[in-house]
Amino acid sequence: MTRRALLFFSAGLVFVLALGWAGFPRLLYARAEQPLRFSHKTHASDKAGLACADCHPLAEDGRFAGIPRIDNCAACHTEPQGETTDEKRLVEEYVTPAREIPWLVYSRQPENVRFPHAIHVKRAKIACERCHGAHAESDALPLHETNRITGYSRGLTKMSDCESCHAEHDHERTACLACHK
């Protein structure tokens, strides 16, 4: 390969690498902002003193509450708890009219999959951070990214994540229908 050929080959390589790693994800995922700015850090701080399960509880029968409903927010936010625009909007647009906040859910599984939180949290005693990351330390919610082809959220737990964790915990032989409906 001559020097000139190497130059054009490298240029093509670098261009496509840049396009593939930087441009492709922007093309593949539709980004959307959450309806409100929400700080997990503030809520989990010593001042508010909330644990994950205070807003995302597991019911007695094992059902997971998921994203808290507006009633949960209303328990503390009947009046604005600060002076930010989002706090004002929370009270005026959602808490007062008792309207649910249309949160975009990062972890909504496809319809053919079920994930029982109760077994993982109560029996296997897996910390929330193991799958959801250090959400409690984030000051703002990241953009919600939806895969334009599959329609799934980018933050979705992948089957490979489940498999590797199950392998770690000696549960490689979990049957298909344990997770797939």
Add this chain to the structure above:
Amino acid sequence: MTVTRRDVLWGLGGGLAGAALTPVPWKLLDDTAIWTQRRHALPVPARGPVTLRPAACTLCPAGCALRVRCVGARPVAVVGEAAHPLGGGACAIGLTLHHLAGHPLRLAGPAVRGGGRLEGVALGAAVARVAAAVAQARTDGRSVMVLDRRPGRVVSAAWGELLAALPRGLYATPSGEGETLDVLQRALARPALLGIDLERTRTLVSFGAPVLEGWGRPGRMLAVRGRLRVVQVDAWRSPSVALADEWVAIAPGGEGPLALALASVVARERGVSLDEETRRVLGASSPRDLAPITGVRPERIESLAGALVREAPAVAVGGGDAGGGPLPADAERAVALLNVVLGSVGREGGFVARRDLPGSCVPLAPTRLADVPASSVGVLLLDGSDDGRALPWPIVERVLAKDALVVSLAPFDGAQAREASVLVPGPAPLAAWDEVLPTPDAAVASYSVAGPILKAPEGATDPVAFVQSLAAALRIEVSRGTHEERLRERVAAVHAAGRGRLVARAEGGYDDAPASDANAAWETLVAGGCWIDEAAPSADLALRPCVPTGEAVERWRYPAPGAEGLALVAFAARGTAGTTPPSPLLTKLYQESDLRQPATVAAVGALAARRLGLVDRQPVRVEGPRGVVRAELRIDPSLPPDTVALAAGPDPAALHPGAGAAAQGALPVVEAASDGTWRGTRVRVREARA
């Protein structure tokens, strides 16, 4: 710099190499795989408020209490009520109850069958056709018969009212699990209802009844199992055998002789005073006399009888398997006699008197199907209720006159409904009012009501409404109340009796909930409560002699020389061989695994396979006196050498609807005996050639 074509090609080459190092091709391959899914066919679970609603499983007489998880209006899961006072939990069949409204064999509305095809008709036209056939049967002097698999319901009363107004109305029921109780009840000097005081029984001997699999109320059996010794008498290693404390392996048909041989030893050991006839029968039925036909050594019979005497109170039950059908009448009499000599009738831990349900509505005494004269029925109305047990068509066909009209009210086009010319489907399970009566073995009466959770389709006809329509077409006066109104009347009668206790669902279990009036009792029952009677006061349970016929004893003592072929051991789990097809999504039990032997498999012992020159998993033909089915051979070392075990259900056509499955399983090959049993069937098993 001039860019040449060669430069562009090098650039493209670099780009291609670079693309392989980016997520683009791999991610696109992964994500576009979703386009291979038939997305329009993927079920989309409902979203909405989650509620838990009470229900009852009506696929068999156990009537297990259920909680149905609904998302919005759609039931998405069923669980058994673990803490129910009559015995909690539910079987795998019951847990798929909510699938049945969408079963592919579900009928959408009235239809008539002609040339093997179903043609939808209006309800009025279907009723008119049935009414014309009833009028013709009256003219021809033939019977109009209703076959009810769950007698004693308000629907049964509606049938009774209609039949009472017809000159030859016949209300019939097939044999069920309570055969031993029936024999004992018929032998009582004073009529009384009997139940089994299972909570205080020490030993239970089951002659082929699936007592540890699906018999009586399974939750009750689970509750008492810890302190109950179970001896299972079976010709094959049935699920109850696998769970029992002791298995007495017998030759097929050996139940009656074994019970009689045991009775002779027990009578001797206990020094029971016997009437002349019983003494004569038992005198000719020593273990040595009957051991050859039972396939059990005389010493084993002696030791088992000794154990029954020592471990009293002991109870023996027959009744048979859901697929194998009832024991012959003489075998049931032998089992009843064993109970008599054990002193189990009228004692704690044995057979005790039970009071009837208040407001019981059986205006006509049910006739046993086996007692209906042959070729006497001009119109057969198959009630839509299910007992979960097999009923081979030849047993029913025997009573039909030539050109008889068969009408089915079952919600599905399966089992006997396939033989019907007119189909008026009732609502599917969970879509109709229904009631749960005590199981035959229950020591006290009980009652609960289940309301509809699903909306029935337009074409579904409530059985009470059908009876009223038919009565109107025949100009017969019957009560006007709807199904719900009749259930309310019955609850009012239960409440007015002023006995027993009402329990209501409460946090974590059930609590007593006395009702101030009939309306309050109704509300409690509809909300998942239950009425439980108190124990009956001690009653005179003196018995008349109850022994097998001399002819049967002779036959057992001197069996005919070896018959040709293999003895057919038919079996099925309760709920898989009745009128309701199981859910096609019950995949784990039958389609994907060998947890249960499906109706497509014929099992023989290793010796029989060798003698027949057959190998494991080979396609075979099972040839019976009335038909032939194809199956896959499996070698089961637990089977006696001259038997073949073949499931009577579930029907492969129900599990694989639309796949064009040919008739399979035991039912197409069984031979019906005159007493309504099919245990004596002998078949040939041959290699199936393509």
